[in-house]
Amino acid sequence: MARPEVPQDALHRLIEALRVLPGVGPKSAQRMAFYLLQHDRNGAAVLAQSLGEAVETVGHCARCNTFSEDQICSTCSDGRRDPSLLCIVETPADQIMVEQTLSFKGNYFVLMGRLSPLDGMGPNEIHFDRLIVRIENPDTGVPVREVVLATNFTSEGEATAHYIGEVLKAKGIKVTRIARGIPVGGELEYVDAGTLARAMMDRRTLG
C-alpha cells in the first residue's frame, strides 16, 4: 500500500503514523496525538515500546496458527486440554470468545481469515495445508477424533465451513458445526457468551 510522503516534523509524523490504526481518520489521529503529548507522555512511551516489541516477537503458533511469542502457544501447551478435539475459528478474537464460554476444552486451529475469492483469500491464505497436517499428522501424538467448525455464520464463514467440512468428511474425519443459535449474518466476536455456549453444546455432525 502506498504511503503519503513523510511529514517534516515529529508531531505530524506521529499524526500520520496513528492512521495505520483501524477506524482512525485524520481528525481522530490528530486528537490522539495532541492528547498523548498533553496528558500521557508516559503512556505514549509505553505504547511505543509495546508496539516495537510485539512487532519483533509475536509470530504464529506452529500448531494452531494463532499469535504467539513461543513456538507453541500456551493454549496448545496446556496439558489439561483435549488435543483430539479441534475447534476451527477465523480469528484470535473468535477464539477468545469461544474460550469465554467455558464450553470447550479441546484445541484450536485459527485460520487467520476466511475464504473469500473476491478478496484473494483462497485455501493458501487460510493455511489449509497446515490445518490438514494438524489433523492428519498431529505433532501432539494424539489422533483428532472430531473437528468443530466455529467459523462465522456470514456467507464467507459458511462457505469456509462448507469447504473444510467437505474435504475432511471425504477423509473420513468426524466434522461438526456449532449450532445456528447465532443470528444469521452474525459474527462470533459480537455475540454474548450464553448464546455462543448454547451453539457449542448444540453442535451437530455435518450430514
Added chain:
Amino acid sequence: MARPEVPQDALHRLIEALRVLPGVGPKSAQRMAFYLLQHDRNGAAVLAQSLGEAVETVGHCARCNTFSEDQICSTCSDGRRDPSLLCIVETPADQIMVEQTLSFKGNYFVLMGRLSPLDGMGPNEIHFDRLIVRIENPDTGVPVREVVLATNFTSEGEATAHYIGEVLKAKGIKVTRIARGIPVGGELEYVDAGTLARAMMDRRTLG
C-alpha cells in the same frame, strides 16, 4: 493514574498499551493489535518510532505555547505574519481550525486548556503568566495592538474569555471576541471553516 499490572506476554502488553489512546476500550484495543500484527507490521513499527520520537522531541513553543520541536514554532517564526495581532485559542486543534479559515494573519497564544476550577484548571494551568509576558514584554519587539479571544463558546470557554478579557482591559489593551456565529455550546474544532471565518470577521471589541 494507577495502571493495571503489566501482562506477561507481548501481545497482551500491546493491547493494554493501546488503551492509553482516547476513546479506545478493551475491545477496540484488541482489534487494533490483531489488525496491526496481521496486516500492517510495517505501519506498527513506524508508529512505534513516531511515538517515541514525538515524546522525546516535541515540547512547547516559547512564544505561543503550542506543540513545537523548536524553541520558536514555525507559525511564530513566520515573518509574513503580524505579531501585533494575537489570537488566543484553547488548543492546537483550535489553532489549526482558525488557520484553515485563512481569515487571520496574526500570531497565536495556545492556552492548552481552559479555566475550569472544578477540574483544577486555574490561571496557572492555562499559562496565564506567559500570556501576560507575551503581551506586555513581547520578544518579537512589536507591541500587541489587539488580542482576539477565540476560546470556545462553551461555558468554560466563555468564562476563560471573560477572565482574560477583564485582566487585559484593565491594562488598557484592546480585546476582541470572535463573533457568536458559532452555535451556543459549540466547539471550534467541529465547526465548518465558513462559519468560523464569519465569526473571525465579525469579532467585536469587548465592552
